[in-house]
Amino acid sequence: xxxxxxxxxxxxxxxxxxxxxxxxxxxxxxxxxxxxxxxxxxxxxxxxxxxxxxxxxxxxxxxxxxxxxxxxxxxxxxxxxxxxxxxxxxxxxxxxxxxxxxxxxxxxxxxxxxxxxxxxxxxxxxxxxxxxxxxxxxxxxxxxxxxxxxxxxxxxxxxxxxx
Numbered sequence: 147x148x149x150x151x152x153x154x155x156x157x158x159x160x161x162x163x164x165x166x167x168x169x170x171x172x173x174x175x176x177x178x179x180x181x182x183x184x185x186x187x188x189x190x191x192x193x194x195x196x197x198x199x200x201x202x203x204x205x206x207x208x209x210x211x212x213x214x215x216x217x218x219x220x221x222x223x224x225x226x227x228x229x230x231x232x233x234x235x236x237x238x239x240x241x242x243x244x245x246x247x248x249x250x251x252x253x254x255x256x257x258x259x260x261x262x263x264x265x266x267x268x269x270x271x272x273x274x275x276x277x278x279x280x281x282x283x284x285x286x287x288x289x290x291x292x293x294x295x296x297x298x299x300x301x302x303x304x305x306x307x308x309x
Contacts, residue, residue: 147269149245155276156242158305160235162283165298170224170286172295178224185285190227194218196282197231203275204238206256207268214259242272 170178170189179190186192198216205212221227250269257263266274283300291297 147250147273149242149247149250152245152250152269152272153242155273156238158302159276159279160239161305161308162300163231163235163279165300166283166286166290167228169290169295169297173224173290173293175223177293182289184289185282189286189289190221190224191218192282192286193224193227193231194221196279197227197234199278200231200238200275201234202259203271204234204241207241207254207271211257212259213261238275 170193173189177189179188181187181191182189186195194216195218201216202212216230221230245268250267250272252268253265254268254271255263255265280300287297287300
């Protein structure tokens with residue numbers, strides 16, 4: 147995969163979250179926090195998990211291996227989640243914007259949250275970040291729709307056609 151393609155995928159990731167965030171803001175606190183019995187339970191837990199994963203992978207890229215995910219209980223509402231997440235997204239955009247073709251082939255060694263060491267090619271790691279975010283948006287969107295929140299198409303094709 148080329149560095150230009152990776153930049154485009156990270157632009158897509160930001161575009162997709164930028165569509166989901168205003169939808170989440172339409173939820174009542176009860177709807178936002180109630181355990182739906184699916185995936186990560188509540189919309190809140192799913193979002194904190196997604197943000198936490200992006201934070202952990204960004205940390206690993208920079209040579210730090212956090213021992214655990216961020217705790218959903220530390221974020222009292224979506225506004226605090228969003229305030230923590232936006233700088234993570236911005237840092238990822240800056241980082242991916244600085245990459246060269248050769249950078250995508252370098253390896254990143256890290257410890258996972260269980261302390262097990264792993265090594266990945268940076269391009270594969272970055273592709274995982276995008277796939278992981280897509281997975282969780284696809285879990286959150288039907289919940290929003292079920293709660294009566296109008297949702298937007300999040301397909302990569304829609305992103306491409308809008309560009």
